[in-house]
Amino acid sequence: MSSLRTLAFLALIAGISGGQTSDCSHWGLLNHLKLTTRNDVLAMMRPVKNWTHATPVQMDMLLYGILEVDEKFQTVTSHVWIQMRWKNEFLTWNSSDFCGIDMLTVPRSMLWIPDVTIQEDASDSGSIQDSPHISLYPSGLVLANRRQRLTSTCQLRLYLFPFDVQHCNITFLSMNYDALILGTYYSGKILTSVSELTMVTEGEWQLKNIEITHYTITKVGTSHSRLVYMVKIMRKPMLYVINLIVPLFCLLVLDLATFFISDARGEKLSFKVTLLLSISVLLLILQDMLPSTEDSLPMIACYCIVVFTLVWISLLEAILVSFLMELDGYCFKEAQSAANAEVEIQLEANGHKEPAGAEESGRVRPAKGHLARDGPGDHDLLKLILEEVRAARQEAGGQHRDERKPGRYRRLAEIVDSAFFVLYFLTVVIFVVCMFKAGFQNYTANDNH
Numbered sequence: 001m002s003s004l005r006t007l008a009f010l011a012l013i014a015g016i017s018g019g020q021t022s023d024c025s026h027w028g029l030l031n032h033l034k035l036t037t038r039n040d041v042l043a044m045m046r047p048v049k050n051w052t053h054a055t056p057v058q059m060d061m062l063l064y065g066i067l068e069v070d071e072k073f074q075t076v077t078s079h080v081w082i083q084m085r086w087k088n089e090f091l092t093w094n095s096s097d098f099c100g101i102d103m104l105t106v107p108r109s110m111l112w113i114p115d116v117t118i119q120e121d122a123s124d125s126g127s128i129q130d131s132p133h134i135s136l137y138p139s140g141l142v143l144a145n146r147r148q149r150l151t152s153t154c155q156l157r158l159y160l161f162p163f164d165v166q167h168c169n170i171t172f173l174s175m176n177y178d179a180l181i182l183g184t185y186y187s188g189k190i191l192t193s194v195s196e197l198t199m200v201t202e203g204e205w206q207l208k209n210i211e212i213t214h215y216t217i218t219k220v221g222t223s224h225s226r227l228v229y230m231v232k233i234m235r236k237p238m239l240y241v242i243n244l245i246v247p248l249f250c251l252l253v254l255d256l257a258t259f260f261i262s263d264a265r266g267e268k269l270s271f272k273v274t275l276l277l278s279i280s281v282l283l284l285i286l287q288d289m290l291p292s293t294e295d296s297l298p299m300i301a302c303y304c305i306v307v308f309t310l311v312w313i314s315l316l317e318a319i320l321v322s323f324l325m326e327l328d329g330y331c332f333k334e335a336q337s338a339a340n341a342e343v344e345i346q347l348e349a350n351g352h353k354e355p356a357g358a359e360e361s362g363r364v365r366p367a368k369g370h371l372a373r374d375g376p377g378d379h380d381l382l383k384l385i386l387e388e389v390r391a392a393r394q395e396a397g398g399q400h401r402d403e404r405k406p407g408r409y410r411r412l413a414e415i416v417d418s419a420f421f422v423l424y425f426l427t428v429v430i431f432v433v434c435m436f437k438a439g440f441q442n443y444t445a446n447d448n449h
């Protein structure tokens with residue numbers, strides 16, 4: 001008897017609890033929402049009871065990473081997470097009727113989803129990863145999440161490269177429905193700070209901030225809502241400073257230093273040519289980074305070209321100086337040989353016969369040879385030789401006077417060299433100061449903007 005009673009009691013408890021579980025399952029709620037069988041109408045139409053009511057859609061976007069900025073193709077590849085929320089007026093329930101269920105997930109394909117796309121999107125379709133489920137809330141709120149490797153087009157302004165700050169717009173719009181009103185749930189400030197917290201990879205970029213605006217375009221009878229995320233990112237310039245700007249500057253300083261190399265036959269020239277080659281290599285690196293589509297030349301390109309031109313001009317000047325030196329040496333030799341020839345002519349004109357081989361080896365020694373061969377005693381001859389030696393000495397003195405003439409080229413070369421050095425030094429200083437000033441001004445203007 002007692003066992004029967006306990007059995008009945010157990011059965012009662014089981015019955016009660018069974019009833020409770022059926023109430024607390026999602027099944028009952030799905031039944032209530034008429035979602036147990038495929039309800040195509042819910043997937044087809046915009047879920048409003050009055051068609052004239054627009055559907056507000058809130059799009060919150062978080063930036064998870066800045067993967068790549070392509071200066072040549074003018075695209076920015078980022079990793080974003082987008083949460084879309086809107087209201088389905090047919091799917092509401094009272095959570096206390098359903099055991100306190102306050103959230104339900106259903107497959108994405110069962111419900112209508114706003115067709116919001118990104119205007120600047122240039123990525124392949126494979127890069128979008130939709131969550132397979134969407135969440136429903138008692139008030140009819142629907143939440144859909146999506147991750148995307150977003151490649152968006154962005155007009156990159158590279159004038160200040162590598163100190164540039166880029167403003168890129170990500171515009172959300174609906175392709176078909178004009179009854180969507182786009183907005184955001186969170187403010188730009190919150191989204192910026194959350195993005196900064198959750199940012200996984202930034203590469204050479206740093207997220208400055210995200211600003212949000214939305215507006216409506218009204219065209220013949222229809223109005224289109226637009227939501228714009230204005231993302232501001234800043235490049236970390238250190239790599240380019242170390243790789244490009246500092247080496248170029250060092251090469252320029254080296255080129256200035258070459259003016260102190262003694263002009264030892266082409267050594268200076270070959271050094272300068274090496275410098276020019278190094279600069280061309282750096283120019284090649286730069287060419288790989290910057291697009292050829294830029295209207296106004298980036299400042300760094302100007303910098304490179306000016307440095308190249310300066311070194312080139314100084315190379316030309318070195319060639320000129322070395323040419324003048326060469327000319328000077330040539331004139332010296334010419335004058336010397338001319339003087340020699342004159343002496344010989346005079347000697348021959350005086351009726352004296354000398355052996356042909358002695359001409360080049362000097363004037364005193366053949367005289368001595370004569371003396372040795374002819375022997376002492378011929379005083380007239382000795383006197384003649386003395387006179388000739390005197391004449392030769394006079395000639396030599398004349399030649400010394402003439403030497404000043406070829407020496408002029410050397411002096412000219414020295415003057416050109418020092419004048420050019422002063423000019424060059426001033427140009428370099430002015431150039432560097434101007435570059436720095438202009439860059440700084442532009443940078444602060446850009447940063448405040």
Ligand SMILES: *[C@@H]1O[C@H](CO)[C@@H](O)[C@H](O)[C@H]1NC(C)=O
Pocket residue numbers: 155167168169213228230
């Ligand atoms: C971004 O969008 C805003 C608002 O529409 C506009 O004022 C701004 O010029 C756009 N910026 C770029 C870089 O397109």
